[in-house]
Amino acid sequence: MTSPDRTIRVPLHEVAHGRTGDKGNRVNISVIPYQEEAWPLLLAQLTPERVKAWFAAKGAGTVTRYDLPNLPAMNFVIDDVLQGGVNGALNLDGHGKSLAFHLLSIPVEVPARLALHPEKAIA
Amino acid sequence: MTARTVHIGCGAGFAGDRWDAAIPVVATLARRSGPRYLMYETLAERTLALAQQAKIENPAAGFSPYLERILRPVLKTAKAAGIRVISNFGAANPLGGARKILEMAREEGVAGLKVAVVDGDDLTAVMTEADIRGHATVEGIGMPEGKLVAANVYLGARPIADALALGADIVVVGRCADPALALGPLLHEFGWSLDDLDRVAAGTMAGHLLECGAQVTGGYFADPGYKEVPDFGHVGFPIAEIDADGTVVIGKADDTGGLVSHRTVKEQLLYEMHDPSAYLTPDVTLDVTGVRVEEIGRDRVRLTGARGKPKPPTLKATVSFEGGWLGEGEITYAGPNARRRAELAIEVLRTRVRDLGTNWPLRFDMIGTVATFDGDGGELRASRPWPDDGEYRVRMATQGGDRRMAQWIADEVLSLYCSGPAGGAGVRHRTAPLITTASILVDRDRVRAGARLLEE
Numbered sequence: 312m313t314s315p316d317r318t319i320r321v322p323l324h325e326v327a328h329g330r331t332g333d334k335g336n337r338v339n340i341s342v343i344p345y346q347e348e349a350w351p352l353l354l355a356q357l358t359p360e361r362v363k364a365w366f367a368a369k370g371a372g373t374v375t376r377y378d379l380p381n382l383p384a385m386n387f388v389i390d391d392v393l394q395g396g397v398n399g400a401l402n403l404d405g406h407g408k409s410l411a412f413h414l415l416s417i418p419v420e421v422p423a424r425l426a427l428h429p430e431k432a433i434a
Numbered sequence: 435m436t437a438r439t440v441h442i443g444c445g446a447g448f449a450g451d452r453w454d455a456a457i458p459v460v461a462t463l464a465r466r467s468g469p470r471y472l473m474y475e476t477l478a479e480r481t482l483a484l485a486q487q488a489k490i491e492n493p494a495a496g497f498s499p500y501l502e503r504i505l506r507p508v509l510k511t512a513k514a515a516g517i518r519v520i521s522n523f524g525a526a527n528p529l530g531g532a533r534k535i536l537e538m539a540r541e542e543g544v545a546g547l548k549v550a551v552v553d554g555d556d557l558t559a560v561m562t563e564a565d566i567r568g569h570a571t572v573e574g575i576g577m578p579e580g581k582l583v584a585a586n587v588y589l590g591a592r593p594i595a596d597a598l599a600l601g602a603d604i605v606v607v608g609r610c611a612d613p614a615l616a617l618g619p620l621l622h623e624f625g626w627s628l629d630d631l632d633r634v635a636a637g638t639m640a641g642h643l644l645e646c647g648a649q650v651t652g653g654y655f656a657d658p659g660y661k662e663v664p665d666f667g668h669v670g671f672p673i674a675e676i677d678a679d680g681t682v683v684i685g686k687a688d689d690t691g692g693l694v695s696h697r698t699v700k701e702q703l704l705y706e707m708h709d710p711s712a713y714l715t716p717d718v719t720l721d722v723t724g725v726r727v728e729e730i731g732r733d734r735v736r737l738t739g740a741r742g743k744p745k746p747p748t749l750k751a752t753v754s755f756e757g758g759w760l761g762e763g764e765i766t767y768a769g770p771n772a773r774r775r776a777e778l779a780i781e782v783l784r785t786r787v788r789d790l791g792t793n794w795p796l797r798f799d800m801i802g803t804v805a806t807f808d809g810d811g812g813e814l815r816a817s818r819p820w821p822d823d824g825e826y827r828v829r830m831a832t833q834g835g836d837r838r839m840a841q842w843i844a845d846e847v848l849s850l851y852c853s854g855p856a857g858g859a860g861v862r863h864r865t866a867p868l869i870t871t872a873s874i875l876v877d878r879d880r881v882r883a884g885a886r887l888l889e890e
Contacts, residue, residue: 324660328655328657328660328661328697328701329701330654330655330701330702330704330705332704332705332706332707333706334573334706334708334873335572335573335574335575335872335873336573336574336575337573337574337708339704339705339706339707339708341700341701341704341705341707343697343700343701343704367813368807368808368809368811368813368814369807369808369809370809375708377708377709377710377711379704379710379722379723381723381724381725381726381739382700382703382725382727384700384704386704386707386708386710388708388709390574391574394809394810401760401795401796401797401810401831401832401833402797402799402805402806402808402809402810402831403799403801403805403806403829404806409806409807410807413806413807427659427660428659
């Protein structure tokens with residue numbers, strides 16, 4: 312059995328939830344940890360550079376991260392990721408509404424106790 | 435005497451929302467006392483352009499096509515209980531929408547209904563197309579080509595408050611900032627000045643939380659095994675209670691499913707927000723970085739600490755243009771070797787479209803892999819292997835100026851039935867007119883918003 316303190320690698324979805332919103336050719340994606348203890352770990356791992364690379368296939372431009380320690384939560388704003396926006400894009404999800412779940416699939420390393428389903432650990 | 439608490443429910447978060455959502459909201463509000471309001475948000479960026487096109491074909495149309503279906507079930511109860519209604523369902527024709535409401539009131543036997551119209555959002559009434567095109571765009575999309583369809587500025591809360599001061603039971607607006615649908619009643623009831631930045635910010639935050647309907651009560655939130663939502667099929671729509679000091683409590687309609695928790699509220703608080711210290715609206719720049727979110731009871735969450743900064747110097751407007759035609763088609767391959775048959779279908783479609791002699795952009799998806807997250811080039815799908823056996827749906831999409839070519843390209847998907855790989859099934863193909871939109875910033879002194887009461 313996995314010790315609760317052992318560090319495991321899991322999709323962000325095990326540790327946080329979030330939602331996409333769109334405006335023009337950019338989206339924002341909120342990332343809200345289920346447990347406050349995860350907050351500093353996510354701050355260290357979810358850098359704008361890493362998020363930009365994660366959305367490279369979508370042609371992501373500038374990525375800005377806004378931190379809200381009060382909630383706690385962070386808010387990513389990703390430019391140029393809609394490939395023309397809801398009106399010009401040829402893809403199925405012109406609003407980018409699904410993209411929060413793309414970000415929630417990025418791997419993060421956390422103590423097993425912070426993952427909702429530690430058995431979903433990935434190699 | 436000014437009110438201490440104002441109750442504002444929401445009956446729709448977008449044009450296609452649940453037709454019956456407002457019924458339990460109004461029933462709940464009817465059991466409460468004090469000033470009570472129902473708002474409907476029904477106007478996405480492109481919705482107004484579609485309404486404008488409808489109005490060109492029929493001058494009596496152009497208001498929300500859903501207006502009757504969402505308002506009629508609550509019209510009588512709301513009027514009897516003194517619940518006032520505010521909505522942007524006027525779309526491109528608030529006056530036409532108001533007339534429709536008065537017609538419904540007569541049919542339903544609702545006497546003495548006062549309906550107000552807010553106008554001034556239509557920029558084409560005060561600016562030439564060249565003038566509109568001369569504005570720089572914001573939010574990353576340049577000024578589109580094509581024929582101008584609509585240009586509407588986001589109005590603030592003041593004209594809505596003015597309409598209420600005229601005694602309106604129902605206020606019909608075209609384009610306005612979504613949070614203004616809630617801020618308008620608060621300005622009216624509390625007598626807040628727009629210079630009272632922190633209170634205006636709190637009212638704007640309340641409106642922002644309400645404007646997407648169930649998105650704050652468990653809708654667009656449910657994720658089985660992670661975020662459970664009870665009786666989700668009957669998700670209840672929100673009711674906010676706002677105090678004169680700017681304290682906001684989010685709750686929901688009685689006897690409904692869904693939930694209000696700190697998590698549902700936080701997700702909606704940050705929805706469509708970019709810099710959380712500077713959420714721009716016509717009335718105030720909202721800063722939510724100091725907001726405290728507390729669960730104070732079952733399905734009750736209190737928010738305090740919204741801060742206001744001065745409003746931006748300009749108003750945002752959405753400009754819409756005819757954008758040519760979309761052509762798309764889909765076909766499914768299932769069972770043994772489905773992936774390779776689907777890939778062959780894509781190869782055949784590429785060949786066939788090339789033979790049409792067009793250079794229109796093409797996008798191919800294999801639904802069942804990573805189509806939703808992938809770019810137009812399919813890089814994500816190409817980055818890893820997919821099982822040969824299974825179920826894959828091929829999708830091709832294109833766009834350009836000529837409807838006939840859009841149809842011809844889409845028709846190539848249909849012809850895969852007899853001439854494509856084995857077992858192709860379930861073709862759907864279509865063409866659709868496109869509207870392209872962009873955002874511009876407009877000087878405030880170019881815009882004259884006003885409210886007037888419609889006499890029966």
